Amino acid sequence: MTDRYHRQTLLPQIGKIGQARLSAARVLLVGCGALGTVLAEQLVRAGVGNLRIVDRDVVELTNLQRQVLFDENDAKEGRPKAVAAAKRLGGINSSVTIEPLVVDLHAGNIEELAGLEAGGGRADLILDGTDSAETRYLLNDVSVKHGLPWVYGACVGMEGRMMAIRPPTTACLRCIFPSPPGPGELPTCDTAGVFSPVAAVVASLQAVAAIKLLVGDYESVGQELFVLDLWKNRLRTTPTLDAKRGDCVACGLRKFEFLDSRTASATTSLCGRNAVQVRPAGRVMVDLMLLAEKLGSAGPVERTPHLVRCQLQGAEDLQLTVFGDGRLIVQGTGDSDRARSIYARYIGA
């Protein structure tokens, strides 16, 4: 029988044993955008056993420049990224179990999503495909608390960063960067753009670290922070071997500030668009069929198995998208208060 992994098992670093470990592995991928799509494709082609993809967003035309699993049809239909990615990945390697979840990951559900609650199918690894600094600190908290490795990756403009974290051995994110940047402190993909090759390189560095972790080769994992600026031909690694700090809030003092701040509801301005997300408090399940009927009086409604979309009629040029977990994305405003009031008016508080 032809073995689809033949060229990979030939590599002494992987071999048959490594391949068997990969196929038994469970991976949680948080965010399926520029980094996440490349990461997901590489891991699925490499033959991980189970890949859970968490992403709250839908595909848009401006994603296609760098988000390799999506096409024009996905953007036209406004398909949820997790769902569109799973469909594409299923055709690439049908032996991988892919679980797409169209939800917003937050402090209240991350442990469940990582399979850390009783009978949950614990993930072996978390991959960072998010564009949110706060989410990364949350991933770091969960990782350190439960001894679950994660791989940090970030890119904006021509620059990228990557670091693997394997608690309790290596330095964690907060050992290196004690606090997240303040709002407006760093450039975002909205203000500075993203160069697709940079995302592909960062995601590939993450995939290397991920596969080393999954096959159990820890020798060279989490020993440095990679920083690159590809337009300037610059790739630098900073050793982090001595960077683990006894007074690190997360891994030293074991205070999990991001995980423990299980805020009620939250609004988030969405990077790169004139839109605000409103997330309800607690766990919510919305009956999308019922909601579609209700919104029919407000404007034209479109319903898919994953979302309801409504173009509000009248003076307001707003589009509402509601997901099964109760999240609302209001397109056409950047004003959080206005988005909250729309939530109360059309969805109900």
Ligand SMILES: [Zn+2]
């Ligand atoms: Zn630390």
